[in-house]
Amino acid sequence: MTVSIKTPEEQDKMREAGRLAASVLLMIEEHVKPGVTTDHLNSLCHDFIVNELDAVPAPLGYGGAGSRPPFPKSVCTSVNHVVCHGIPGPKKLKKGDAVNIDVTVIKDGFHGDTSKMFFAGEPTIRGRRLAELAHQAMVAGIEQVKPGATLGDIGHAIQTLVESNGGSVVREYCGHGIGRVFHEDPQVLHYGRPGKGLALQAGMTFTIEPMVNAGRRDVRLLPDEWTVVTKDHSLSAQWEHTILVTNSGYEVLTLRNGEI
Numbered sequence: 406m407t408v409s410i411k412t413p414e415e416q417d418k419m420r421e422a423g424r425l426a427a428s429v430l431l432m433i434e435e436h437v438k439p440g441v442t443t444d445h446l447n448s449l450c451h452d453f454i455v456n457e458l459d460a461v462p463a464p465l466g467y468g469g470a471g472s473r474p475p476f477p478k479s480v481c482t483s484v485n486h487v488v489c490h491g492i493p494g495p496k497k498l499k500k501g502d503a504v505n506i507d508v509t510v511i512k513d514g515f516h517g518d519t520s521k522m523f524f525a526g527e528p529t530i531r532g533r534r535l536a537e538l539a540h541q542a543m544v545a546g547i548e549q550v551k552p553g554a555t556l557g558d559i560g561h562a563i564q565t566l567v568e569s570n571g572g573s574v575v576r577e578y579c580g581h582g583i584g585r586v587f588h589e590d591p592q593v594l595h596y597g598r599p600g601k602g603l604a605l606q607a608g609m610t611f612t613i614e615p616m617v618n619a620g621r622r623d624v625r626l627l628p629d630e631w632t633v634v635t636k637d638h639s640l641s642a643q644w645e646h647t648i649l650v651t652n653s654g655y656e657v658l659t660l661r662n663g664e665i
């Protein structure tokens with residue numbers, strides 16, 4: 406495993422990529438409403454990234470291997486029981502639907518990766534509650550980050566918060582190092598034991614992106630080879646930020662107007 410340490414110049418480029426990725430989530434907010442298709446949300450994000458940000462949507466054409474086709478769209482849209490990697494399509498959002506929009510942009514060779522939950526109209530009580538739990542879990546993980554802390558500290562903080570509130574943490578997908586490469590070392594698990602795993606160093610950049618299910622943690626991959634759903638069809642929620650380890654702790658590179 407080789408974990409890259411970003412130079413101050415590289416950190417500045419990561420800051421810019423992160424800021425741009427966050428701006429896409431700010432832009433799309435007002436468009437998420439009942440009746441809109443996830444394809445339309447994808448087009449709005451794609452055009453904004455390419456034309457306004459002069460950046461590249463990293464998911465488009467990403468990750469084909471063996472029998473798996475490359476990802477066909479520019480963002481991931483994961484609705485209700487979809488855990489992650491939902492492919493935008495012609496289905497319309499209904500009132501109360503919860504959707505995670507996951508944006509990754511490449512700017513000047515560096516990646517910024519972030520996602521949040523949105524609701525079409527008024528959320529359901531369960532949907533809002535699960536989204537809040539997933540958000541708290543992400544924040545609990547982020548708050549562990551400082552030089553000398555370990556990846557196990559992050560995973561443990563997330564897992565204990567989620568499980569003590571009746572949710573479950575998906576194990577098959579995780580956060581990841583990020584930089585010139587979309588998914589690089591280390592893997593950032595959202596469960597774990599305090600003090601275990603890699604010790605963090607200033608200059609590391611990685612994502613924290615817990616997927617939290619209302620029911621059991623088990624997932625299933627759909628035949629399209631991308632869409633991940635909960636096996637029991639329970640609701641799932643996810644939030645994601647790109648984080649820089651600093652001398653004193655952390656910097657969230659994908660804040661939206663200062664909001665985590």
Ligand code: MF3
Binds near residue numbers: 463
């Ligand atoms: N943005 C996702 C992540 O957080 C990865 C999406 S890969 C794609 O790591 F190909 F599905 F877009």
Ligand code: CO
Binds near residue numbers: 518614645
């Ligand atoms: Co990510």
Ligand code: CO
Binds near residue numbers: 508509518519645
């Ligand atoms: Co992402």
